[in-house]
Amino acid sequence: MSTSTSRPFSTTPSLLARKLPTPSSSSAKPARRNRAAPKSENFNRIRTLRRNMFSPAPPPLRMARQRYLRHWTIHRAWMLFRRKQHEAIEKERSRMHAGMFNACEELRKTVGPGSRGEGYLYRVAMEKKGIYGLEGVPIEYARFQTDTPAKEAWNHDWKR
Amino acid sequence: MSRCQAVARPLARQLRQQCSIRPFTSGAARAAEVQQQQQTSSSSSQQPSPLDLDPNSVLPEFEAPLIKAGKMPVGSRRRRVALRTTASIPFEQLPYQAFQEARAILAADRQEKVAKIREQLDKIAALEAKDAAQVKGGEKMKETKLASLRRSVEELKILADINDPLVKKRFEDGLGDMNKPIYRHYAERKWRSYDYRLIAQRIKQFNIVPDVLPKLDPLADVQLFFRQQKIAPGAVVNSLVSENPPRLRVQVFDAGSRLVSLVVLDADVPDAENDAFSKRCHFLAANIPLSPNDTSLPLSRIKADDQLAVPWLPPTSQKGAPYHRLGIFLLQQKPGVELDVAALKQLYAARDGFSLKSFRDKFQLTPVGFNMFRSVWDENTAAVMARHGIPGADVEFRPARVHSLKPPVKPKGWEAKRQGPAYRHLWKYTKRIKGLSNARGWTKRR
């Protein structure tokens, strides 16, 4: 859309009509020096942060009666949904934990195999020798512990 | 229009449409239709429909006369046009997708809650049918279990309806039926959010709690109206306004009807002989039925012989006395117990020296509601006292003089030495000196 097109059906003020930056017009801000230059992997995140971190908070919602009621209904339903979801997850997890606990308890009570005493299997099951490799340490402890850990614990593809 | 006509009308309209004669060329007919539509639209632009007289749905071309009439159009033009077509859709059927999804979720939840209620009710019925000997823990445990089940049913009743937007709307419009637990729950929550805190603060800051009762935690909302005007708790009320008994608006938040006693008590009657304060009963009534649905309680309407014990006495304050705290106390009677009003009349006919604490203990009452106002000496008090034969309008209280503990000191200085008649010639230098003395004598203390 060129700047000279008339907008007969638009009701928005002309200022709001988005104009493409024309190279001919002298702009006060210099254009980005090299658009094709490689961007950092976090470019999008940083841009979003820059835009939103220092901008003022949006105004509080102002709604008329019925719209507010609809909003409230949706909000309540969302809260209910979330709660049910959480409860379901919690329930499943506790079920799994209880299952594991019962299995271990069973192991602890069994005698054997062979001449082994009571609870031998349990003790063996609880050993964590070698599961992180020989003389190994869990990979989580090989890096600094932080409050905000990265989404991916370790970048395996990294090469110097 | 008769009923038969009303039924027949749409039918007739359909027939008329079908019977309209059509020429062969459909194009001409369409053109004619367009023309007709144009005509109707142009006529509509001249003749405002009833929708155009409503500021909520007026079209742009009819805005000007409406504004001239003093009614500003509401909202944007787009909204108004939308409202013209969608005003007839009921709220719960509004075609918003997220809204309808949300309603579906909430409805499912409600079904769950209702099923739970049914389950609990079955449990209650089973437990009630069971003999107490068979329940583990005996009669006491059975009662405890029943109470807990009933409580959970009440909670579930509230939870079943708490997500309904129409219930919320009805409550906000003041149309809620207080016999239903959900509306009572909403009302109580609203009261607790502000009014209860205000009353609790007044009880504390005006020392109602140690002075009148050792403990007071209101459970009901009591509002005070003098001459149709709401009085904020603790406000100073003109004696002319408080000459006539007030009207109370009492909202209780638990189901059922109960009997209450009502006491209006002045906690600051000055007692000059003993240099202390005493209490006075300004109004006493008993056996007043209250339920969540009927809230209005005008004191002037309480006249029945088995209710009114001590009639209204206008609160007055003598000049110079500190403000009087007039507390309005609502005390719940034991269920099914009526107080003997004749005995009350006899006991408290002399209003002075009324003790709310002993009243409460004697008749086993529990205070449930409280409100208060204050009264001070003002320009109308003397007239009110004269009208009702209350003595004390002709005296005033002045602060008691406190004398210094230090012995008086003889005046010192050049002037003090020359006050006597021997120094009459110096009097114009030694008498009436600012800071030292005036016409009545020596003023300087030390």
Place this chain on the structure above:
Amino acid sequence: MAMRFLSIQRPLLAAAAGISRPSVTSSLVAPIGAQLANALVQGRRNASVKAQGAYKKKSKRGIPNKLGAKRTGDQFVIPGNILYKQRGTHWWPGENCIMGRDHTIHAMATGYVKYYRDPARHPDRKYIGVVFNKEDTLPYPQHAERKRKLNKTVHAMRAEAAKEEVSPSGIPFEVTRVEAGEPDRLLRLRADYSYREDNWRIGRLVKTTGLKTKAFRTRKQWFRHRRWRREREIAGQKEAAKKRAESGGGGKVVKAISKKAAKKAAKKAGKKAK
């Protein structure tokens, strides 16, 4: 102590002895160093030596005489009496007492002073209170009625003096100014014998003028107006910038140049032309 002092001073002593040894017989006056050494040995200090402080320090415990209790327990006091002076709040005002600006505690009633603690009010504060009866103990029981005194005496009410219409100098205290088409104005006689309206009455006149102080009827209108105004301003600025760009040739602002620089530039241009 003295022994230790001597051992510390040993090099000094030796030096002094070394100096004084050859002149033991000849000079009667010992050198200054020796004198000093002797004085130190004997534990004396002359005025020429500055003290090192410690013996001048005062005790840090205790409070100045001006602070502390001014009334003892059970002593009779009247309102306004100072009971305790302090820096900070070692003591707090209890029954019938108040705390002043400098934490001084004053009595507010006639009675007897009591020093007490009230764990129900605060676990570790000490309070000073005044009771009406000497036998009473503080704190009072928690849910008992407060003990109060009226502290007033009854007097027959004085009839208010009738207000005179005319001042002693024979002119009225109040005059009403009546003018057609204007509200009546009440003028009152002042101390300087002028008649003037009360200031608060003048303030009331604003309402009679029908002046409009708010330009916008609703909040929405005002915001819309502000939005439109800003849009207009921005549009105007853009327009101006555009015009400037068209007329000025590529938006370059012509710099103010000194004469010398202009000459230089002209020269350069001439060279290029050649």
